[in-house]
Amino acid sequence: MSNDTTRKGILISFLKPITSLAQHGLAGSTILVGAMIVGAIAMITIASPWISPHGPADINVGPILSPPSIQFPLGTNHLGQDMLSRVYSGGAIMFQVALLSVIVCLAVGVPIGLFASYVGGYTDRLASLVMDSIYAFPGLVLAIAIAATLGPGVVNIAFSIAVVYVPSYFRIIRSQVLTIKELPYVEAAHMMGAKQWSTLFSYILPNVIPSIVTIATLNLADAVLTEAGLTFVGLGLSVSTPDWGWDLTYGRQLLPSGAWWVIAFPGLMIILLAMGFTLMGEGLSELFNPRLQK
Amino acid sequence: MSLRSYVITRILLTVPMMLLLVTFVFFFIRVLPGDPARLHFSQRVDPKALFLFRHELGLDKPLLTQYFDYLFGLLHGDFGKSMVDFTPVSRQIFSAFPATLELAIASTIIMVGIGVLLGTIAAQSYNTTKDHAIRIFGIAAYALPVFFLGEVLIMVFGIFWHWFPAGGRMYPGIMPTGLLIGGKHYATGLYVLDSLLEGNIQKLYLSAWYLSLPSLALGIVMSGIFVRLARTNMLETLQMDFITAAKARGLNKRTVLYGYGLRNAFLPVLTMMGLQFAGLLAGAVLTETTFSWPGLGRYLVDRISFRDYTGIQGAVVFFGLIVAVVSLVVDILYAYLDPRIRF
Helix, strand or coil: HHHHHHEEEEEEHHHHHHHHHHHHHHHHHHHHHHHHHHHHHHHHHHHHHCCCCCCCCCCCCCCCCCCCCCCCCCCCCEEEEEEHHHHHHHHHHHHHHHHHHHHHHHHHHHHHHHHHHHHHHHHHHHHHHHHHHHHHHHHHHHHHHHHHHHHCCCHHHHHHHHHHHHHHHHHHHHHHHHHHHCCHHHHHHHHCCHHHHHHHHHHHHHHHHHHHHHHHHHHHHHHHHHHHHHEEEEEECCCCCCCHHHHHHHHHHHHHHHHHHHHHHHHHHHEEEEHHHHHHHHHHHHCCCCCCCC | CCCHHHHHHHHHHHHHHHHHHHHHHHHHHCCCCHHHHHHCCCCCHHHHHHHHHHHHCCCCCCCHHHCCCHHHHHHCCCCEEECCCCHHHHHHHHHHHHHHHHHHHHHHHHHHHHHHHHHHHHCCCCCHHHHHHHHHHHHHCCCCHHHHHHHHCCCCCCCEEEECCCCCCCCCCCCCCEEECCCEEECCCCHHHHHHHHCCHHHHHHHHHHHHHHHHHHHHHHHHHHHHHHHHHHHHHHCCHHHHHHHHHHCCCCHHHHHHHHHHHHHHHHHHHHHHHHHHHHHHHHHHCCCCCCCCHHHHHHHHHHHHHHHHHHHHHHHHHHHHHHHHHHHHHHHHHHHHCCC
């Protein structure tokens, strides 16, 4: 009996963040839907070695360009690879690249943004100039230039995406810090003898975190799309790595033969993943900044 | 601040930004891969050929000399020589640019059309099913890789139904010749415009026919953000006092919405177009590759497959220049239309 109540307690504590999110109206449910999409794709990706009927990179597991059938539910491509297995495991690269690029952005963009805008003066102006120059540039073109120079590889792709997105972190942090550092409570902390760095980290940083979380989520969505774009222009990974972007790129040559299934399913997965992250980001920004809520 | 001093300040701010960008791209491409000349040849290469190759491109000079040579050349519209055939990069860039510009203009029209229309409808029916559906469209369009949409359009309208060409810009060999003045042709390179100037209806139809699918793909994808921005803007405008006043005076809904709301929500739309322009060019790179559209983006992608690092550098720098010029023009236009900006 008591065992039962504890189990119920655990279940409730597990569900609590979800139910409390749902209480936040539209913003909460937007986050929830987004998180559910991303979570489902993540689970499929993690479970792919066990649930895939064939190896995702194995060739000639079936006939070439077989349309969806009972044996191959999503068809096969021009190498006789099973599209279902490729769809299951193709997300791994997306998650790796996206997470890695966000980590780089957090490690570089956040400290620069906090420091430059808190110190102000020439440091701030110089950092702003550099960041604005990168920000104004078409992101994908810059990422292409960097990725073309660095060569293929997960880390290189993630790095080239990160360079493009660091300015977004910088700008949003800067605009917030400039407002927050003039607030009375920060002044009060100074009067009480708080050191500069402790003001920055204990008083200012916690108030910037919501914005950082929002921009990081949107960055994840963009990273997924940019990875697919880089693969599309020929800067992706090798053939042996299952990747939705690769399937889309090489499926293009198969279009005249009418093999729609080769691009349709990987394409839908990219859209779903990017949409999941975007929904989360949208919801979060509405939750933290309910300007338009009546 | 007067309009003149605003314009001067704004131009002065653009120069260091461009300089920074050129410097960044230059050193990144010249230094990071080690030796771009050696990287260009994927296999082992005769040292003598490599020496000549370096000499031809000026890669044997000290790095700083190369840098200043490049900067000085840029001022004269010289983007260096291609690693593939040693022809001036600028010639290829300038001949590819009109195609990109035409695609960008057509996509912008579609983007603004969809964006303003759906954004206004969504704001008008705030928090209803219609509003939610439009917001979902906005997010879905944003999450749509433009080349995937392009492939789907090619598949449906190009291959299955044969309504539109699956790629390319024009029938081979019948380029519109543009305006004829005193026995000389003046062409802009924008095929739709050139056909109009030439007065050739058939060419006009053809160039528009080829332009439809690429610009539709790019326009729909770009409208994702635009719908959202237009909706937010319209919502903010509709909450203002003068709208309430107009309603209170008993004006009908349509007049209030389009006559008062839309007109005032238009100014931010202009800034949004400026902000979206960089994104539009990035999307154009992928769209051009999908539709074999012979513009700057496809030039860049071609250069990657040839490992033509001077070509890549030239294309990237040129993209930067266009974005800088467009945002400059938009900002000046905005300051002219809305004097509050200048202060």
